[in-house]
Amino acid sequence: MIILISAILNVVNSYIGDPTCISQVTQSTCQNLGYCFWDGLTCQVEDCYKIDEIAACRPSGFLHTTAPIICNSLELEAYFYQIYANVCNDPSDDPNELIQHYIRYQEPKNGYADKSLNGNNLNYWNTNVPQYGSISQIYTIQILKQDMSQLDQTLDIYIKYLTLFLSDTYWTYDQEKSISYMFQQLRDDTTLASINKKLMIGKVWQIVDNLFERFRIIGNNYTAIYPLYSINQVALSRLQTELSGRKHVATFKWGQYQYNGYIQVMGYDLHQFGFVGQLTQVYEINIYDNGHNTQSLNYGIMYTFPFDISTMSSIYLYSFDRVTLQETQIRMLTIGNFQDCNYDSTTKKSTCQIYPLTGNTKYFIGTTLSTCGSIPKRYKCKQPRCLWTGSSCTNNPP
Structure with missing residues (x-):
């Protein structure tokens, strides 16, 4: 009788979010907790932004009662919980801040990773001649459910359909959303070899370029904001445009242009490629006349930050090569009145x-960009630039 009462009390007092990761001895029990991952041998604490069980991050949960605190809970409006999967963040982040470059979309309940809703599998879409009427089915392939092999096949499908996308009369939202999911999956993967991830990112750039070509065909002013990238197209006659990133706004201004046309700006976050130390997104600028011909344009960028940048010892202007995924330091920026x-x-x-x-x-x-070896946490150590091995971040050049 005493043994039975003790067992009941143990059940009653064992709450969701209380068990430790290291106490789980099988992969299934480890992953079922919603805040741990299986490294092949043992159960480890998951990155805060990937956690699905908020109870572990709340004051009485395992990740919050340990010292030092591992993760904090995100107490967000219900609207955000419906769209995004984030429920915890890192203690170094602002309380209840949904960090832009670590946002995760909710995995859809319906649809399939390996086929479209009409039942055609990925191999079918990759081997059959593209048909204009099939575009809507391509968009039903659920990218957020895919492993890296399935994602790679899906990237090939989208590339196969690039020409047909250009004549699609529907708005570009489905393609925009798919690109966002592709970036998220590649950001969160820890299994791919660096060279394979670089090749897959290159395929995403092809799909992005196709999207921009669609914008030029449509010819409207347009802005779309997603967590890992944002896009803006505006007529040159407007003389300025802007995009917002985390804790900064980038405003682009120009005074003269030779032909009527459009400026296209894309901002994308470098954290997803393993960079740490950047103050802004990368802003990619392309200028076209109304005939879709590339044009030259002199312009300026004004970056605005809601904090005192003068406290930083050194700030640099960089250029970025999205093919090699490498940065080039252009020059140090001067700080002070009437300076950069x-x-x-x-x-x-x-x-x-x-x-x-x-x-x-x-x-x-x-600022001076962090080397991989100086990055202390797994979630900041992203491929293809860096690789987390055991308990440290190591250089992993793409």
Whole structure:
């Protein structure tokens, strides 16, 4: 009788989010907790942004009662929980801040990773002649459910359909959303060899370029904001445009242009490729006339930050090569009144104004970028630039 009462009390007092990861001895019990991952031998604590069980991050949960605190819970509005899967964040982040470059979309309940809703599998779509009427079915393949092999096949399907996408009369939302899912899956993968991930990212760039070509065909002013990338197309006659990233806004201004046309700007986050130390997204700028011909344009970028940038010892302007996934340091930015960067104590904002720049280039600004070996946490150690091995981050050049 005493044994039975003790057993009942143990059941009652064992709450969701309480068990430790290391106490789980099988892969299934480890993964079922929602805040652990199986490394092949033992059960380890999952990266905070990948956790699915918020109880572990709340004050009484295992990840919050240990010292030091491993993860905090995100107490968000119900609207965000419906769209995003994030329920915890790192203690180094602001409380209840949904960090833009670590947002995860909810995995859909319906649909399949290996086939479209009409039952055609990935091999069917990759081997049969593309048909215009099949585009809507391509979009039903559930990218967020896929492993890397399935994702690679899906990238090939999208590339096979690039020409047909250009004549698709439906709006571009489905293709935009798919690109966002592709970036998320590649960001979160820890299994691919560096060279394979680089090749797959290259395929995503082809799909992105196809999307921009669709925008030029449509010819409208347009903005779309997603966690890992954002896009903007505006007529040159507007003389400026802007995109927002985490804790900064980038404003692009130009005074003259030779032909009527469009400027296209894409901002994408470098954290997904293993970079740490950047203050802004990479901003890729492309200029076209109304005939879709590439044009040259002199312009400037003004970066605005809601903090005092003058406290930083050194800030640099970088260019970025999205093919090699490598950065090039252009020059150090000067800080102070009438310099490249300045802090306004009245508005509590800093601005960095970079002039002049030439079109069809990719820029970002940041401090001295962290080497992989100096990155202390697994979730910041991203392929293809860095690789987490055991308990440390190592260099993994793409």
